[in-house]
Amino acid sequence: MQLDPVILFFLLGFGAGLLKAEMRLPSAVYELLTVVLLLSIGLKGGMELAETDWVRLLPQLGGVALMGVVLGLLAFALLRLSRKLPRSDAAAIAAHYGSVSVGTYAVAVAFLDTVGVPYEAYSAAFVVVLEVPAILLGIILVRGLRPDNGWNEVMREVFLGKGVVLLLGGLLIGLIVGAEGVAPLEPLFIDAFKGFLALFLLEMGLVAASQSGTIRRHGIFLLAFALVFPLLGATVGGLTAWLLSMSLGGAVLLATLGASASYIAAPAAMRLSVPEANPGLSLTAALAITFPFNVLVGVPLYYGVLNALYPATGG
Amino acid sequence: MQLDPVILFFLLGFGAGLLKAEMRLPSAVYELLTVVLLLSIGLKGGMELAETDWVRLLPQLGGVALMGVVLGLLAFALLRLSRKLPRSDAAAIAAHYGSVSVGTYAVAVAFLDTVGVPYEAYSAAFVVVLEVPAILLGIILVRGLRPDNGWNEVMREVFLGKGVVLLLGGLLIGLIVGAEGVAPLEPLFIDAFKGFLALFLLEMGLVAASQSGTIRRHGIFLLAFALVFPLLGATVGGLTAWLLSMSLGGAVLLATLGASASYIAAPAAMRLSVPEANPGLSLTAALAITFPFNVLVGVPLYYGVLNALYPATGG
Amino acid sequence: MQLDPVILFFLLGFGAGLLKAEMRLPSAVYELLTVVLLLSIGLKGGMELAETDWVRLLPQLGGVALMGVVLGLLAFALLRLSRKLPRSDAAAIAAHYGSVSVGTYAVAVAFLDTVGVPYEAYSAAFVVVLEVPAILLGIILVRGLRPDNGWNEVMREVFLGKGVVLLLGGLLIGLIVGAEGVAPLEPLFIDAFKGFLALFLLEMGLVAASQSGTIRRHGIFLLAFALVFPLLGATVGGLTAWLLSMSLGGAVLLATLGASASYIAAPAAMRLSVPEANPGLSLTAALAITFPFNVLVGVPLYYGVLNALYPATGG
Amino acid sequence: MKRKLLTVITEQALERQLVQCIKAAGAHGYTITEARGEGQRGVRNADFDQGANIRVEVVCEANVAQQISEELHRRYFRDFAMVLYLSDVEVLRPEKF
Amino acid sequence: MKRKLLTVITEQALERQLVQCIKAAGAHGYTITEARGEGQRGVRNADFDQGANIRVEVVCEANVAQQISEELHRRYFRDFAMVLYLSDVEVLRPEKF
Amino acid sequence: MKRKLLTVITEQALERQLVQCIKAAGAHGYTITEARGEGQRGVRNADFDQGANIRVEVVCEANVAQQISEELHRRYFRDFAMVLYLSDVEVLRPEKF
Numbered sequence A, B, C: 001m002q003l004d005p006v007i008l009f010f011l012l013g014f015g016a017g018l019l020k021a022e023m024r025l026p027s028a029v030y031e032l033l034t035v036v037l038l039l040s041i042g043l044k045g046g047m048e049l050a051e052t053d054w055v056r057l058l059p060q061l062g063g064v065a066l067m068g069v070v071l072g073l074l075a076f077a078l079l080r081l082s083r084k085l086p087r088s089d090a091a092a093i094a095a096h097y098g099s100v101s102v103g104t105y106a107v108a109v110a111f112l113d114t115v116g117v118p119y120e121a122y123s124a125a126f127v128v129v130l131e132v133p134a135i136l137l138g139i140i141l142v143r144g145l146r147p148d149n150g151w152n153e154v155m156r157e158v159f160l161g162k163g164v165v166l167l168l169g170g171l172l173i174g175l176i177v178g179a180e181g182v183a184p185l186e187p188l189f190i191d192a193f194k195g196f197l198a199l200f201l202l203e204m205g206l207v208a209a210s211q212s213g214t215i216r217r218h219g220i221f222l223l224a225f226a227l228v229f230p231l232l233g234a235t236v237g238g239l240t241a242w243l244l245s246m247s248l249g250g251a252v253l254l255a256t257l258g259a260s261a262s263y264i265a266a267p268a269a270m271r272l273s274v275p276e277a278n279p280g281l282s283l284t285a286a287l288a289i290t291f292p293f294n295v296l297v298g299v300p301l302y303y304g305v306l307n308a309l310y311p312a313t314g315g
Numbered sequence D, E, F: 001m002k003r004k005l006l007t008v009i010t011e012q013a014l015e016r017q018l019v020q021c022i023k024a025a026g027a028h029g030y031t032i033t034e035a036r037g038e039g040q041r042g043v044r045n046a047d048f049d050q051g052a053n054i055r056v057e058v059v060c061e062a063n064v065a066q067q068i069s070e071e072l073h074r075r076y077f078r079d080f081a082m083v084l085y086l087s088d089v090e091v092l093r094p095e096k097f
């Protein structure tokens, strides 16, 4: 198994957090890191799109969006069948797991760079497309087609979060100006990518550690779900990649997206649209369990399995 | 017309702002970007000065300072002749338009880099010299020679703003250590310049959009002034460059400075020294109209016109 | 004497601060810079350790820790003999001067890079080892072996400050992944090091200037101590380096560490463990006198002297 | 002149709605500061994006304060972290409030 | 012991002058927090440098509070965004205020 | 229902201890905002890490407020920058405090 140095930054933050070290990146720094990572991923994807016959990809986006809905429904069904959680909590968690985490995607990208496996950078577009549908699904599962705060407000919240806007923005800019146009931006957005990712993961480690105290409170069931569902999600993601004829690298990315759970867009949207759901449950699962799992174990695991099983030429 | 990718970041921010996207760079990040851009522009200018017989340039600074006063008087005269605004508001707006915007200057620098036109980087010194005089003029136009808060306070406010201090500081450091001394600082201050500028323009787009609601409130007259005066300012700037025998690139920079309006130093100073002026008027004009105009239309326009008309060897 | 450009940033900040310029880096930016510098120094040290037989160094760490205690005792003895300060203040100041300043260390590193003198980058481990002992000593000198807030709390405060955690973390990561593993992080953590240091020193200049008003209040005795003790500390540091057979560069680093006074870890710990000590005294000494002295005069002086006297092959 | 000062401490996510509610009740202004804290719904600090609180102050007439309180109570107390309290203040220019 | 708490919410740009005025009136201290808000002069948020407010608290004797209020009123109410109000507080160590 | 609002302004370094003390006295919550200011122990601003203040608010019963005040007084007033004051507030859901 390859060791990516950025993972060590996550462990450093996690350890420091558990020991309650006197250290925290200010929220302004966290914001800056998020913005840079989102734009960086978007720009890389856009540059690739500029050299691709990207119109051909448009139908694929529909398939990927469908995958988000399927994952959300799957999570909801599992949680409801267990009879452990009320409908609203089950729907909220389903929204988180059907949606995706860009931070986890960035770790997978860094991993593939380190092991030297090529991938479809335009998968950044899949991140955009996966972010939203499961959140809408989660709301509909509780509110039906009439959310309390109205669809306008919901749509604004969901489509105009920074994840969608900056990824999409980066993609478009990269697409318009192409690799040559992006070149002068590379020192900040491309060359420093792994450095920023390291700082981001340091902070995420601290955050995950500070949240980890809540795991016990929510019991073994949540823990089990947050560890097992990613494997299901990764399988669905890998299959989708195969159906879309993506390369091995692309399959690892899509598996990672399937396995990842949203901890930015989904919590914000569910808090306002399904406020009776306990935000602690879904955030603990996504942030304190699934995120560390994917970063430390999941990504290399998905790569290992796909490397062994994935057909060399895609589906 | 050449398309600079940083412009697209401005449009991204502007669009996101108009759609009221859930996104904002924290003010600490905005501060950091401003500091880095100011130092970067200063250092570049200073390195060039180190290889120039810069004493020869000193008299030119007087000419440029005069240009700032002339532009301020011109703006004041126009606004008063229109009989639309009280003296204090006219003077405040004149102070903004006689002074300059470093952000706009940075966009012009990036533009010239992109189209590959050389320029006098020491023009950073002109930015310093242009920042102050029109602000003093604006105060004098209302208060005469006895400002309420005393000249001491006014001078501190005007000469010790971060614009003057950091530009001047960067210029001096660059001049003292020269290109070789600056080399180890280049990865952050020079190579990453365009990346930082892109982030800065993203934020400026958000800000401009959030201010754009006030345009309607202030009426068509302000809109017209904020779109037409830059053309006048650019003309005066281009002529000044010609008188100073600057290159085509330098003329574009000086035209841009003439066209630009201060939205940092001038608002702060006028608020305290001419508080009865409505700060919304001048800030809306400078930030929500003139800045976007210059970034999107002005800079390429000034370049286009000067490229056609400017005598190859300077004046 | 060689002139390092980063020093000029300190002077720029200091000058701007004395003139009360309207400028300040937000605390979030200061935090970010600190984190990056600490990780950067740690990573560099760790990469070197990865190529060294570092187990051999472990006993040396004991020697260096002892040096911290000796310096603390020396400072305490001098201050008590002078009969100018109560026991608690003397102990608090001793804790600051027996401990170290990573910012000063970074300046020495930059200086050696500029003059092209090689050094043991693993000295970052010495920084970690020097940070803590003198602080514990200071507490014991006042409280004996029973601090009010309990040893648990004291240990947490002292060992889990961001200095120790991030330096140690960086060292470990660098050691584990080696130079090759750190490579993708270099654009941010290594190449941009001097740029970040310049920004950091700009801010430190502002801070030192804002503190400098308190120098007068505390009298000539404190001023004298804060200027003379560094020379003593540098001598002890240089001797220690000689005993440890370090290179000339390493000796400059250890002399600088001996001369430097903590202004982050020590103030925080002493405030809680010896609250009756006047925090203004030690902070003024460390931050407003000793830090500027070392940055502007000390580092080049220690290099100059050691360059003349230090035996070419170490001890 | 006497007025009421209403202080509300609640989740950042509610800011938009809160402001709407304040204006709808007829108050002429409000002031917001960033806050963190602890209460029945656990610790809420600025450590992570979602977590922080806002502290909202409204100076207004007693009946307006009453109306805002009731409205917030009705809409948000069940599902959101929220605390509110009222106190008496004296203002110089009563026409502003 | 009874004292007055004076709270002033106004433009950041006035901080220096405000502090001078507070000290001149004889108050022994003040506390400032960053704030944003809305009032007669529109929305003032931290979105852009110029825009934000500060919230200044002074605990002092009634006549000092009175004097500061009047001074601020006289000097700044016409041209600046500013709100102020007074309330009663009890302090433990009256000699500090 | 009547409750007391206790406001404490003190050094950031004391946050952990303060929170312990508040909980030990039986209060059910607290709110913290970042602050700066000036008092007997000089200017304390956010310019440098060490320097800033926190402003802590606790709504609680009068005897709890009394107890916290006395405890803080006893432990911290001699050596730390600290100001505290009490005021009367009305709360809607008294069981929370």
Ligand SMILES: Nc1ncnc2c1ncn2[C@@H]1O[C@H](COP(=O)(O)O)[C@@H](O)[C@H]1O
Binding pocket: D009, D010, D035, D036, D037, D038, D039, D040, D041, D042, D043, D044, D053, D080, D081, D082, D083, F027, F028, F029, F030, F031, F032, F057, F058, F059, F060, F096, F097
């Ligand atoms: N007794 C209290 N005094 C002051 N602030 C409180 C109190 N209880 C709760 N809060 C604040 O109100 C927020 C929401 O409270 P709760 O709904 O009880 O979780 C908390 O995060 C605190 O910031």
Ligand SMILES: Nc1ncnc2c1ncn2[C@@H]1O[C@H](COP(=O)(O)O)[C@@H](O)[C@H]1O
Binding pocket: D027, D028, D029, D030, D031, D032, D057, D058, D059, D060, D096, D097, E009, E010, E035, E036, E037, E038, E039, E040, E041, E042, E043, E044, E053, E080, E081, E082, E083
């Ligand atoms: N009724 C109010 N209650 C609380 N804060 C207010 C109120 N009115 C105004 N403010 C604050 O005071 C600032 C200046 O108010 P104004 O001068 O009315 O624009 C606003 O930006 C608000 O932060």
Ligand SMILES: Nc1ncnc2c1ncn2[C@@H]1O[C@H](COP(=O)(O)O)[C@@H](O)[C@H]1O
Binding pocket: E027, E028, E029, E030, E031, E032, E057, E058, E059, E060, E096, E097, F009, F010, F035, F036, F037, F038, F039, F040, F041, F042, F043, F044, F053, F080, F081, F082, F083
């Ligand atoms: N009279 C006062 N009114 C409001 N805040 C005060 C007052 N005196 C002190 N403070 C605040 O309490 C902190 C500590 O005060 P002190 O212990 O007097 O230095 C100061 O830094 C101020 O933020």
Ligand code: NA
Binding pocket: A071, A096, A097, A098, A099, A100, A233, A257, A258, A259, A260, A261, A262
């Ligand atoms: Na997922």
Ligand code: NA
Binding pocket: B071, B096, B097, B098, B099, B100, B233, B257, B258, B259, B260, B261, B262
């Ligand atoms: Na201009």
Ligand code: NA
Binding pocket: C071, C096, C097, C098, C099, C100, C233, C257, C258, C259, C260, C261, C262
């Ligand atoms: Na030392």
